[in-house]
Amino acid sequence: MNDLIAKLRAALGAANVLTEGDLTAYEQDWRKRTRGKALAVLRPGNTGEVAAAVKLCAEAGTPIVPQGGNTGLVVGGVPDESGREVVLSLTRMNRVRAVDGGNLTMTVEAGCVLQNLQQAAEDAGYLFPLSLAAEGSCTIGGNLGTNAGGTQVLRYGNTRELCLGLEVVTAQGEVWNGLTGLRKDNTGYDLRDLFIGSEGTLGIITAATMKLYPLPVASLTAWAAVPSMEAAVTLLGLAHKHLGAGLTGFEVMGQFALSLVDRHMPQLRVPLYQDTPYCVLLENSDQESEPHARAAFERLLEAALEDGCATDAVVAENIAQARGLWHIRESIPLAQAQEGLNIKHDISVPVSRIPAFCAETDALLASSIPGVRLVNFGHLGDGNLHYNVQAPVGGDPQAFLRELEERVNVLVYDQVKKFDGSISAEHGVGALKVDKLPDYKSPVALSLMKSLKKALDPQNILNPGRVVSV
Amino acid sequence: MNDLIAKLRAALGAANVLTEGDLTAYEQDWRKRTRGKALAVLRPGNTGEVAAAVKLCAEAGTPIVPQGGNTGLVVGGVPDESGREVVLSLTRMNRVRAVDGGNLTMTVEAGCVLQNLQQAAEDAGYLFPLSLAAEGSCTIGGNLGTNAGGTQVLRYGNTRELCLGLEVVTAQGEVWNGLTGLRKDNTGYDLRDLFIGSEGTLGIITAATMKLYPLPVASLTAWAAVPSMEAAVTLLGLAHKHLGAGLTGFEVMGQFALSLVDRHMPQLRVPLYQDTPYCVLLENSDQESEPHARAAFERLLEAALEDGCATDAVVAENIAQARGLWHIRESIPLAQAQEGLNIKHDISVPVSRIPAFCAETDALLASSIPGVRLVNFGHLGDGNLHYNVQAPVGGDPQAFLRELEERVNVLVYDQVKKFDGSISAEHGVGALKVDKLPDYKSPVALSLMKSLKKALDPQNILNPGRVVSV
Numbered sequence: 001m002n003d004l005i006a007k008l009r010a011a012l013g014a015a016n017v018l019t020e021g022d023l024t025a026y027e028q029d030w031r032k033r034t035r036g037k038a039l040a041v042l043r044p045g046n047t048g049e050v051a052a053a054v055k056l057c058a059e060a061g062t063p064i065v066p067q068g069g070n071t072g073l074v075v076g077g078v079p080d081e082s083g084r085e086v087v088l089s090l091t092r093m094n095r096v097r098a099v100d101g102g103n104l105t106m107t108v109e110a111g112c113v114l115q116n117l118q119q120a121a122e123d124a125g126y127l128f129p130l131s132l133a134a135e136g137s138c139t140i141g142g143n144l145g146t147n148a149g150g151t152q153v154l155r156y157g158n159t160r161e162l163c164l165g166l167e168v169v170t171a172q173g174e175v176w177n178g179l180t181g182l183r184k185d186n187t188g189y190d191l192r193d194l195f196i197g198s199e200g201t202l203g204i205i206t207a208a209t210m211k212l213y214p215l216p217v218a219s220l221t222a223w224a225a226v227p228s229m230e231a232a233v234t235l236l237g238l239a240h241k242h243l244g245a246g247l248t249g250f251e252v253m254g255q256f257a258l259s260l261v262d263r264h265m266p267q268l269r270v271p272l273y274q275d276t277p278y279c280v281l282l283e284n285s286d287q288e289s290e291p292h293a294r295a296a297f298e299r300l301l302e303a304a305l306e307d308g309c310a311t312d313a314v315v316a317e318n319i320a321q322a323r324g325l326w327h328i329r330e331s332i333p334l335a336q337a338q339e340g341l342n343i344k345h346d347i348s349v350p351v352s353r354i355p356a357f358c359a360e361t362d363a364l365l366a367s368s369i370p371g372v373r374l375v376n377f378g379h380l381g382d383g384n385l386h387y388n389v390q391a392p393v394g395g396d397p398q399a400f401l402r403e404l405e406e407r408v409n410v411l412v413y414d415q416v417k418k419f420d421g422s423i424s425a426e427h428g429v430g431a432l433k434v435d436k437l438p439d440y441k442s443p444v445a446l447s448l449m450k451s452l453k454k455a456l457d458p459q460n461i462l463n464p465g466r467v468v469s470v
Numbered sequence: 471m472n473d474l475i476a477k478l479r480a481a482l483g484a485a486n487v488l489t490e491g492d493l494t495a496y497e498q499d500w501r502k503r504t505r506g507k508a509l510a511v512l513r514p515g516n517t518g519e520v521a522a523a524v525k526l527c528a529e530a531g532t533p534i535v536p537q538g539g540n541t542g543l544v545v546g547g548v549p550d551e552s553g554r555e556v557v558l559s560l561t562r563m564n565r566v567r568a569v570d571g572g573n574l575t576m577t578v579e580a581g582c583v584l585q586n587l588q589q590a591a592e593d594a595g596y597l598f599p600l601s602l603a604a605e606g607s608c609t610i611g612g613n614l615g616t617n618a619g620g621t622q623v624l625r626y627g628n629t630r631e632l633c634l635g636l637e638v639v640t641a642q643g644e645v646w647n648g649l650t651g652l653r654k655d656n657t658g659y660d661l662r663d664l665f666i667g668s669e670g671t672l673g674i675i676t677a678a679t680m681k682l683y684p685l686p687v688a689s690l691t692a693w694a695a696v697p698s699m700e701a702a703v704t705l706l707g708l709a710h711k712h713l714g715a716g717l718t719g720f721e722v723m724g725q726f727a728l729s730l731v732d733r734h735m736p737q738l739r740v741p742l743y744q745d746t747p748y749c750v751l752l753e754n755s756d757q758e759s760e761p762h763a764r765a766a767f768e769r770l771l772e773a774a775l776e777d778g779c780a781t782d783a784v785v786a787e788n789i790a791q792a793r794g795l796w797h798i799r800e801s802i803p804l805a806q807a808q809e810g811l812n813i814k815h816d817i818s819v820p821v822s823r824i825p826a827f828c829a830e831t832d833a834l835l836a837s838s839i840p841g842v843r844l845v846n847f848g849h850l851g852d853g854n855l856h857y858n859v860q861a862p863v864g865g866d867p868q869a870f871l872r873e874l875e876e877r878v879n880v881l882v883y884d885q886v887k888k889f890d891g892s893i894s895a896e897h898g899v900g901a902l903k904v905d906k907l908p909d910y911k912s913p914v915a916l917s918l919m920k921s922l923k924k925a926l927d928p929q930n931i932l933n934p935g936r937v938v939s940v
Contacts, residue, residue: 103820191915
């Protein structure tokens with residue numbers, strides 16, 4: 001191993017091969033669920049150095065854990081406890097290589113922080129629409145590796161749909177330059193989408209060409225009280241019809257989730273939630289003007305009130321009010337943490353089946369665990385719920401987690417399976433859910449995944465044991 | 471072989487295993503470039519029968535050529551001349567299995583004709599936006615297998631972007647049911663997009679869940695004269711900015727291409743083309759109203775005239791006029807055929823580089839082949855040109871094709887490579903371009919493709935020799 005470390009130091013520079021000091025930032029996962037031990041942390045500065053590092057590790061049979069901003073939620077980007085794995089951090093590769101306005105693309109390195117990408121796009125007069133809670137720390141390489149979702153998927157798709165081309169270092173240390181800015185290219189298999197979402201297990205993404213969009217002229221936010229989850233889905237259909245591609249956000253929040261925000265952050269002043277089981281947050285982005293956006297929103301909300309799928313609604317008067325409404329939505333996880341320990345889910349089912357899924361699963365949980373409290377919220381427009389489960393009032397939350405987490409997970413995931421859904425809508429598999437997949441994914445799909453892993457990484461050195469076990 | 475045929479007859483019914491009579495429709499490609507000979511034509515009626523047929527063929531080591539409407543342009547869906555390959559036609563599997571309006575999806579079988587899908591969607595009050603010249607004959611399975619493009623890619627993406635889930639029979643005759651209607655699912659590798667565009671070489675698509683969109687309230691078409699290809703790209707940028715997601719079509723047509731329509735179809739009355747090198751056709755789809763769409767179009771065209779990137783423009787007054795404009799665009803290939811033999815290309819380069827690509831390549835061709843005539847037209851919004859080359863006036867077109875096709879292809883493809891483009895933007899590879907790929911695609915990408923092919927089809931029985939040679 002000392003030999004490998006010496007060669008890596010020669011290739012990357014001694015300062016970029018860390019083996020001593022506090023490596024917590026690289027070794028501990030974001031949610032602090034696990035703390036691993038790295039053989040070394042590698043910080044290559046360019047694609048050639050990534051390739052050189054992979055070749056050296058491959059020769060030595062040393063496993064590599066690629067890492068971006070280390071904000072992943074499924075323990076996919078930190079080393080295990082063996083001390084055998086190196087972390088390969090892409091954070092030094094953080095340049096915006098090019099912005100091509102005429103092609104509506106930008107080419108960026110994997111370690112570029114998402115917020116910096118958004119800013120670079122905006123500085124050039126364009127929108128890069130990927131947006132999620134960790135955007136100040138997460139990197140585009142990590143977003144691509146995990147096919148991150150976020151709040152604008154409804155209109156712009158997941159990270160996958162925002163990417164036109166990749167540069168990837170393979171498990172053999174070869175560089176594939178697929179940084180095309182092409183919107184159409186049918187010269188063979190879709191390598192790009194195979195690497196996207198593979199969580200660093202098939203190759204290491206070092207750069208990407210991403211789509212840009214015209215900046216909207218106006219963005220408005222509305223908040224509506226809805227009498228049921230069925231009504232929320234009806235309102236979504238109306239919003240699609242009225243706003244078309246203008247509909248850029250559609251979030252649902254359960255009453256109990258909002259009551260936690262109200263309790264722990266009273267200054268946020270949650271509107272309209274006290275007499276209704278759910279509230280919905282809508283965003284409308286317009287290419288024309290703010291009055292035009294407002295008129296369209298008002299027509300939609302009038303139709304919704306008339307239909308009965310909304311019982312009350314407000315449209316933010318200005319940007320500060322709009323940010324305030326989004327802030328309430330984004331504060332739910334923190335409010336939930338302040339309330340105490342809880343069991344988190346990141347599930348999806350077809351939008352049309354969400355009401356039945358919730359009705360059935362809510363009832364099952366209530367009868368199975370008396371007093372259980374549901375913190376149900378999420379991206380309803382994508383069929384994606386963070387269907388979280390909070391301990392009953394007064395109980396011991398540690399004991400709740402210890403004794404019930406597995407039972408609650410099985411109950412919820414079995415329901416997800418029954419409704420043809422996914423047990424990981426946007427967070428990925430990592431090490432956290434890899435053992436769950438055999439119970440919830442088709443054996444044919446798993447067998448295909450194993451074949452692909454063996455074909456592209458026969459030595460099993462890229463993020464081994466994450467996503468798929470071979 | 472007689473044993474195989476007997477087993478196939480037992481599995482599919484004798485009437486669905488054709489070995490005699492006129493099999494031209496299955497054996498000859500759409501453009502009549504080649505005529506193969508099938509061992510048999512199989513017409514399974516459901517997914518189980520496809521799986522049974524694949525298992526029997528795999529046991530016998532008999533290659534299978536999956537086929538939909540047989541409208542492909544790159545000789546990817548017809549048997550070779552060996553008489554050893556079976557054609558597996560999906561056309562009997564043509565049901566719309568479900569339309570789920572609340573989820574904005576429809577689930578259809580592979581053999582469903584594209585036009586029937588469009589109609590089923592419209593009957594349910596939704597838009598299925600994939601649209602291309604062969605839509606009356608091509609099937610959605612073929613569209614998926616080749617990742618078909620068409621005229622609405624600018625807004626809705628290629629077939630890949632319209633698909634949420636697949637049902638696939640693997641090379642081992644297993645059925646993967648991935649017919650999820652989920653917009654978010656990060657539980658492993660992206661098998662869906664690997665099968666899409668693989669032209670039947672990795673698996674046989676038997677059904678798919680496709681996205682639906684709200685029907686636009688109004689669709690308007692405009693036609694503009696532009697003074698150069700640079701101006702056309704500037705107009706495209708303006709159109710993105712003014713219309714946002716309303717911009718659903720942006721086609722460019724060179725003066726010579728339009729002059730052929732005028733010559734051979736004088737009744738079509740081509741507008742504005744005589745004093746300008748290029749015309750552009752724009753489509754604007756609106757969720758609000760026709761007056762709103764018209765006002766937005768007028769603002770855009772005024773801005774373009776003021777900028778100088780358009781010199782004249784008309785907006786169709788009614789649906790008949792709009793259809794007339796589209797009909798002119800779609801008549802270019804036929805007019806070109808009436809003018810005589812020609813060399814066709816289906817290329818893409820980044821939109822921003824199209825003007826330089828055309829200027830340079832036009833000049834190279836003109837100096838290399840005196841009198842050569844360029845029929846340049848295509849989906850400029852996607853960077854996709856059908857950059858076709860017509861023989862000089864008065865020469866022998868047969869001799870032109872025989873003597874110059876290879877030279878012209880190499881000249882154009884070398885230019886495409888120089889501009890980081892693709893030699894097959896939307897038609898695929900098939901048998902026609904498989905030998906060209908090593909010259910124009912990265913060796914790393916080709917090597918990855920071969921690894922994937924060997925992993926999923928180790929016997930090499932699915933459409934062997936197409937897309938990738940192993």
